[in-house]
Amino acid sequence: MKKLLLKNINQLATFKGKKAKHGKEMSDIYLLNDCCVLIEDEKIADIFPSQKLALYADKDVEIVDCSGKLVTAGYVDCHTHFVFAGDRSDEFNMRLNGIPYMEIMAKGGGIVKTVDATRKASEETLIKLSLSRIKKALSYGVTTLEAKSGYGLDTETELKQLRVANKLNNLQPVEVVSTFMGAHAVPKDFSSEKYINYLIDEMLPAVTKENLADFCDCFCEKGVFDAAQCKKILTAAKLYGLKPKIHAEEINRIGGADLACELGAISCEHLLKITDKDINRLGKSETIGVILPATAFSLKENYAPARKMIDADCALAVASDFNPGSCNTQSIPLIIALSNIYCNMTIAETLCALTINAACAIDRGGSRGTVEVGKNADLIIHNLSSLNELNYNFATNSVEKVIKKGKVVFEKDY
Ligand code: NIG
Ligand code: FE
Numbered sequence: 001m002k003k004l005l006l007k008n009i010n011q012l013a014t015f016k017g018k019k020a021k022h023g024k025e026m027s028d029i030y031l032l033n034d035c036c037v038l039i040e041d042e043k044i045a046d047i048f049p050s051q052k053l054a055l056y057a058d059k060d061v062e063i064v065d066c067s068g069k070l071v072t073a074g075y076v077d078c079h080t081h082f083v084f085a086g087d088r089s090d091e092f093n094m095r096l097n098g099i100p101y102m103e104i105m106a107k108g109g110g111i112v113k114t115v116d117a118t119r120k121a122s123e124e125t126l127i128k129l130s131l132s133r134i135k136k137a138l139s140y141g142v143t144t145l146e147a148k149s150g151y152g153l154d155t156e157t158e159l160k161q162l163r164v165a166n167k168l169n170n171l172q173p174v175e176v177v178s179t180f181m182g183a184h185a186v187p188k189d190f191s192s193e194k195y196i197n198y199l200i201d202e203m204l205p206a207v208t209k210e211n212l213a214d215f216c217d218c219f220c221e222k223g224v225f226d227a228a229q230c231k232k233i234l235t236a237a238k239l240y241g242l243k244p245k246i247h248a249e250e251i252n253r254i255g256g257a258d259l260a261c262e263l264g265a266i267s268c269e270h271l272l273k274i275t276d277k278d279i280n281r282l283g284k285s286e287t288i289g290v291i292l293p294a295t296a297f298s299l300k301e302n303y304a305p306a307r308k309m310i311d312a313d314c315a316l317a318v319a320s321d322f323n324p325g326s327c328n329t330q331s332i333p334l335i336i337a338l339s340n341i342y343c344n345m346t347i348a349e350t351l352c353a354l355t356i357n358a359a360c361a362i363d364r365g366g367s368r369g370t371v372e373v374g375k376n377a378d379l380i381i382h383n384l385s386s387l388n389e390l391n392y393n394f395a396t397n398s399v400e401k402v403i404k405k406g407k408v409v410f411e412k413d414y
Contacts, residue, residue, distance in 0.1 A: 001040055001041055001060075002040070002041055002062075002406065003038065003039065003040050003045075003058065003060055003061040003062065004038075004039040004061065004062050004063075004064065004377070004403070004406055004407075004408075005036060005037070005038050005039070005056070005058075005061045005062070005063050005064070006036060006037040006038075006039075006064050006066045006071060006379070006381070006403075007036045007050065007053055007063055007064070007065055007066060007067075008034070008036070008050050008053070008065060008066055008067040009032075009034070009035050009036065009037065009050075009066040009069060009070075009071045010033065010034070010066065010067065010068050010069055010070065010385050010386065011031055011032070011033050011069075011070050011071070011385065011386045011387065012030075012031070012032040012033075012035050012037065012047070012070075012071045012072075012371060013029060013030070013031055013070060013071070013072050013348075013351060013386075013387040014029070014030050014032075014072065014073055014355075014370050014371040014372065015028065015029060015030070015351075015352055015355065015356045015369070015370050016028075016030060016370055016372060017356070017365075017370065017372075018360075018365045018366045019360065019365060020286075020288050020315035020317075020356065020357045020360035020361070020365065021315060021352050021356060021357055022283070022313050022314065022315045023283070023310055023311065023312070023313035023314065023315075024313075026310055026315070026316065026348070026349040026352040026353070026357070027346065027348050027349060027352075029348040029351065029352070029387070031386075031387065032047070034049060034050040034051075035047060035048065035049055035050060036048055036049075036050055036052075036053055036056075037071065037371065037377075037379070038056075038061075039377040039403070039406045040406070041406055042376055042377060042405035042406045043374060043375065043376060043377055043406070044371060044372060044373050044374065044375050044376075044377050045373065046373060047371070047372075047373060064381070064401065064408065066381055068385050069381050069382060069383070069384070069385065069400070070381075070382040070384045070385060070386055070387060070389070070390070070398075071371070071379055071380065071381055071382070072141075072351060072355065072371070072379070072380050072382065072387075073355040073356070073368070073369055073370055073371050073375075073378060073379060073380070074141060074142065074143025074144065074355075074368070074378035074379055074380055074402060074403075074404065075140070075141045075142045075143065075332055075354045075355065075358070075380070076142070076143070076144045076145070076317075076354065076355060076358035076359045076361075076362065076364065076368060076369060077137060077142045077144075077145040077146065077319050077320050077322070077330075077332070077358070078145075078146050078267070078290060078317050078319045078358040078359070078361040078362045079146055079148075079269050079290050079292060079317075079319035079320070079321050079361075080145055080146055080147060080148065080319065080320055080321065080322045080323070080330075081147070081148045081150065081151070081181075081321070081322065081323035081324075082130060082133045082134070082137075082145070082147055082322050082323075082330075083126055083129075083130050083147050083149070083151070083161045083164050083165050084114050084117070084118050084126075084129075084151045084161075084323070084324050085114070085117040085118045085120070085121035085125060085126060085129060085151075086113065086114055086116070086117025086118065086121075086324065087324055088109070088110075088113060088114065088324045088325050088328075089328075091104050091109055091110070091113075091325060092298075092328065094109075095299070095300075101251065101299055101325070101326055102221075102222075102223060102251055105185075105223075106223065110185070110325055111150070111151070111184055111185040111325065112153075112185055112187065112188065114151045114323075114324050114325065115151050115152065115153050115157075115185070115187065117151075118151035118152060118157060118160075118161065119152065119154070119157045123160055123163065123164055126160065126161070126164045127164055127167060127168070127171070130147075130164060130165075130168055131168065131171060131172060133322070133330065134168060134172055134174050134176070135172070136330050137174060137322075137330050138172075138173070138174050138402055138404075138409065138410050139397070139399065139410060139412075140330060140331065140332040140333070140397060140399060141332060141380040141382075141399040141402055142174060142330075142332065143173075143174060143175070143368075143378040143379075143380075143402060143404050144174065144175040144176075144177065144359070144362070144364060144368055144378065145174060145175070145176060145177070146176075146177045146178070146179055146215075146319075146362050147161075147165035147168075147176050147177070147178050147179070148178075148179040148180075148181040148184075148217055149161040149162050149165070149178070149179070149180055149181050149182065149184075149213070150181030150182065150183075150184025150185070150217070150219075151184070152182070153182065153184065153185060153186075153187035153195075154187065155202050155203050155206050158180065158182050158203055158206075158207065159206060159207065159210065159212065162178050162180065162207060162210075162212035162213055163210070163212065165178045165212075166178060166212055173404040173405070173407070173409040174404065174409075175404075177214060177215075177362045177363075177364065178212060178213040178214060178215075179213055179214065179215040179216065179217050179245060180203070180204075180207045180212070180213040180215070180216050180217070180237070180242060181216070181217040181218070181219075182199045182203045182204075182207075183196075183199060183216075183217070183218035183219060183225055183229075183230065183233050184217075184219050185219065185224060186224070186225075192225065192229060196225075196229055196232060196233060199233060200232070200233065200236045204216075204236060204237060204240050204242075205240070207240075207242075208240040208241060208242065213242060214242065214243060214362070214363060215242055215243045215244070215245050215266065215362070215363075216233070216234060216237030216238075216240075216242035216243070216244055216245070217244075217245040217246065217247060217269075218230040218233050218234060218244075218245075218246055218247065218256075219247045220246050220247060220248050220249075220254060220255070220256030220259065221247065221250060221251055221252060221254065221256075222251065222252040222254055226254060226255075227254055227255035227256060227258070227259045230246060230256065230259055231259055231262075231263070234246070234259075234263055234265070235263070238263070243265070243266045243363065244260070244263050244264075244265040244266065245260075245265055245266055245267050245268070245269065246259060246260045246265055246267075246268045246269065247269055247270055248260060248268040248269065248270060248271060248274075249268075249270060249271050249272060249273040249274045249278070250270035250271075250272055250273070250295075251272075251273070251301075252273060253273040253274065253275055253278075256268060257271060257274050257278040257281070257282055257289075258278055258281060260282075260285075260287045261281045261282060261285040261287055264285075264286065264287070265287050266287065266288065266361060266362075266363060267287060267288040267289070267290050267317070267361045268282070268287055268288075268289060268290070269289075269290035269291075269292065269319075269321075270290075270291070270292055270295065270304070270321075271289055271290075271291060271304040271305075271309070272296055272301050272302060272303070272304050274289075274304065274305065274309070276308070279305070279308055279309050279312045279314065280312055282309065282312070282314050283309070283312035283313035283314045284313070286315075288315045288316070288317050288357060288360060288361045289304075289309055289314045289315065289316050289317070290316070290317045290318070290319055290358075290361055291303075291304040291306050291309075291316055291317070291318055291319075291339075291343065291353075292304075292318075292319055292320070292321035292327065293318065293335055293338035293339055293342065293343055294320060294321060294327050294329050294331070294334055294335050294338060295321045295326050295327040296338075296342075297334075297338055297342075298326060298327045298328070298329070299326055299327075303338070303342045303343050304343065306339070306343035306344060306345050307343065307344040307345070310345070310349060315357055315360070316345075316349070316353050316357060317353050317354070317357040317358040317360070317361040318335060318339050318345075318350060318353040318354050318358065319335075319354075319358060319361075320332065320335060331395070331397075332354070332397075333394070333395045333396055333397050333398070334395050335354075336350055336354070336390065336391055336394070336395075337391065337394040337395045339353065340391045340394075341394070347387055347388065347390055347391045348387070350391070351387065351390070355369045355370065356369035356370050357369075376405055377403055377404075377405060377406040378403065378404055378405065379402070379403040380399055380401070380402055380403075381399075381400050381401040381402075381403070382398040382399060382400060383398050383399075383400040383412070384398045399412065400412050
């Protein structure tokens with residue numbers, strides 16, 4: 001049996017349990033000083049104080065010295081669109097000149113521009129592009145990440161994107177969890193009604209036949225899909241066994257968060273324009289609110305009211321939303337800084353939102369998101385001595401080593 005021992009950890013910062021933490025529970029952090037973590041095969045086998053290390057005389061163990069270091073669970077990036085081709089740097093600069101995101105989309109840019117490039121790209125090209133992005137995610141401590149489709153908007157390309165996302169699991173260590181997001185935009189030459197029927201009658205059966213996704217997401221937005229249309233799509237998706245997610249209240253408040261609660265969706269995401277009434281309902285539900293502060297930063301929009309949501313007992317996760325349009329960054333350190341400085345979350349709440357709550361937002365809380373005996377050994381060794389330093393040296397990557405399923409899979413080489 002392969003064993004790995006992290007010895008003399010200065011501080012281990014983790015949450016406990018398998019379920020999403022709501023409201024005040026997001027502060028229930030455990031800070032263990034001077035401890036060791038024993039990993040057997042892919043799982044955490046023991047956590048014990050460093051004083052007991054002398055008793056540990058197992059010779060078959062590979063040792064990683066964590067003296068002076070902070071150790072946390074690996075980050076889970078639970079909302080990304082990282083499988084795509086092409087780039088939209090021109091649009092970023094147009095936005096900086098004052099042209100709004102939705103206006104660029106209405107003029108034929110935006111999502112459909114990436115759709116054109118992704119349709120043209122071969123599976124091999126998409127794999128190559130995705131591998132380099134996933135490598136970057138790993139360097140930021142991401143051990144599991146979500147990949148949404150939605151840059152195909154036809155059966156062939158949606159399947160291509162999802163097949164690529166699934167294949168990545170055999171090509172590198174970071175786990176990829178897939179979400180079918182055919183309802184990302186209405187493609188050219190389709191009315192929304194015609195496209196929704198095509199999505200339900202043809203795409204959904206094809207995606208589920210190959211078992212390519214766990215979730216189905218919809219862009220619930222003015223001029224894209226309204227709440228009634230999202231309800232139709234997600235109700236059909238549920239019948240196929242896909243769990244609903246919704247891009248809700250990003251640019252306009254049109255009822256996506258409310259719908260997420262009504263459908264018992266696993267998550268609703270963005271929430272920049274969420275109302276107090278929606279927040280109260282979300283706080284009483286099991287649906288996780290996923291906030292994406294780097295998107296608000298990139299769009300120069302006001303941030304999601306994270307403080308209000310946590311105070312109303314919501315369970316919040318934080319993710320990158322990495323995509324070629326509204327948010328072209330994978331930087332977890334930037335996201336931590338924005339969560340703390342602009343979303344008024346504490347560093348403990350932020351860690352909760354990036355680990356256990358993010359794992360729950362993609363239904364992986366049972367095996368990931370905390371450092372506990374029995375969970376997968378997905379861990380980050382930070383070049384910091386305690387949790388307080390994680391936001392202090394802001395927007396700076398502190399990741400020194402990453403362990404995925406018990407193996408050291410990333411080591412900083414500088
Ligand atoms: O989450 N809002 C919809 N989807 C993405 C943006 C996609 C794009 O601009 O390509 C988002 O922001
Ligand atoms: Fe998104």
